[in-house]
Amino acid sequence: MVTDDRSGVATPANSSVSGGLRVRVDQAACTGDGLCVTRAPSVFEHDIDGLAYVKTDTGELLTQPGARVIVPLPLLDAVIDAADECPGDCIYVERPDGTLEAGPGS
Numbered sequence: 001m002v003t004d005d006r007s008g009v010a011t012p013a014n015s016s017v018s019g020g021l022r023v024r025v026d027q028a029a030c031t032g033d034g035l036c037v038t039r040a041p042s043v044f045e046h047d048i049d050g051l052a053y054v055k056t057d058t059g060e061l062l063t064q065p066g067a068r069v070i071v072p073l074p075l076l077d078a079v080i081d082a083a084d085e086c087p088g089d090c091i092y093v094e095r096p097d098g099t100l101e102a103g104p105g106s
Contacts, residue, residue, distance in 0.1 A: 005079055020096040022068040023079050027051045029090035036082040040075045043084065068094070
């Protein structure tokens with residue numbers, strides 16, 4: 001039997017966005033190892049200073065402190081892995097309410 005109730009089914013309005021999870025890099029703690037850039041190069045990039053920064057979906061490098069970008073759904077696992085395995089403990093994946101999903105203190 002088919003019903004119109006889809007409350008238990010994951011049907012995001014934008015299937016390419018990870019439920020509003022955002023990621024940021026704390027450059028003060030970044031060691032420049034590059035694990036994040038290797039795992040998710042369309043989300044992270046090294047700048048001229050050798051530290052990692054986040055990038056927008058159009059590839060713009062955000063160098064201002066505390067800059068956050070929405071995590072693309074296809075890269076969610078890679079971004080979470082990068083946050084959990086970062087040797088500098090400087091990558092934070094946050095839920096829309098600001099609580100941590102992955103990274104230091106999660």
